[in-house]
Amino acid sequence: MSNSQPTVSKNAIFPFQVSVACWIDLLGYGSMIAEAGFSPLRPKAAQALKRLRRFHEIVASHSVRHFPTLVMNDGAVAYRDLSLRSRSNTHDFLNRAWKLFVDIRQSELRDGYPGARLVLASGYRMRGRRAGMDASAGHFESLMKRYNQGNITADRAIREAASIRPAFDIVPQLQANFAFTKAYVAESAGSAGGLPGANFYVDMALFQGRPTWLHLGPEIEWSHPRLGLKATFSSLIDIPILLNPEAGPLDIRDGLQVAQHVEGNADVLASLRAAKNSRN
Incomplete structure (x- = not known):
């Protein structure tokens, strides 16, 4: 694969994004x-529910704009699109996922629980949007129209808006998100899939070669034959504090490099452009 990178316009929008997602699940x-x-x-349920609430609190404390999360009972997913121009998104997500894992691990150890397993994976996702899928949007539009026409007071509008509950909801970034699929399936496979214990497993597709600035365990060739999924994971043991966290180390990949690796095609950008043109 050539070391020269094709130029990606800053405002380029493709129907498929290169993304990362991590799925973390409480063991036991x-x-x-x-x-x-x-x-x-x-x-006996009190202890389990206390553990679950603490897990939710920790995930919530780590959730920010560039590290959004969705909690599903005793598991949680965090996700982000990678930049096709910069390594910073990749490096930032890796660090945030590691800090989340460490906080959960410390809480679990302190309370005598088995811990959690986290799998961070990369892959494509289909671009989607929420608009038009939620009937509550019509309710809100009606509310604003009545307020603008002077038919209801501001206090009434605020109270009514606060009471709106969607009958259907969706997280567009997690629909047809194959990074999430890979992370979830690999974590669920657990020991049988070669990913045992309360560990952090990272998709080696995020790196060019084996990074020396990370403390990693042996590489694990993981696959799910029925789904046709495969990846090389390593257990992440520690991440040092770097002097240049914004840009990220040179051997961490940006989104375009991840796509090139996944596809085994240095000209994957042409395929993304073709996919965009076919939808216009």
């Missing part, structure tokens, strides 16, 4: 709830 939580007979009324 299902067993705790099972011991309580799946009933919150039983004494």
Whole structure:
């Protein structure tokens, strides 16, 4: 693969984004709830629910604009699109995922729980949007129209807006997101898939070669034959504090380089442009 990178316009928008996602799951939580007979009324459930609330609190404390999350019971996903021009998004997401994992690990160890497993993976996602999918949008538009026409007071408009509850919701960035698919399936495979224990596993597609600035475990060739998914993961043991965190180390890949690696094609940008033109 050539070291020269094709130029990507700053304002270029393609129908497919190169993304990263990490899925983290509490180990042994299902067993705790099972011991309580799946009933919150039983004494054993209190400990499991306390553990779950603490997990949610930690995830919430790490959730920011460039590291949004979605919690689903005892698991959570964080996601971000990679830049086709800069390594900074890749490096920033890796660091944020690591800090989340460390905080959860420390909490779990302190409380005597089994810990959590996190898998960070890369892949494409289809661009999508929320507009037109949620009937509550019509409710809000009606509310604003009545307010602008003077039919309701500002206080009434605020109270009514606060009471709107969507009957359907969606996170566009997680629909047809194959980074998320890979992370979720790999984490769910666990020990049987070669990813045991309460560890952080990172997709080596994010790096050119094996980075020496990271403390990594052995590489693991993972695959899911039925789904046709495969990746090389390594357990991440530690990330040092770098002097240039904004740009990121030279051997971490930007989004275009990740796509080139995944496709095995240095001219993947032409394919993205062709996909864009076919939809115009």
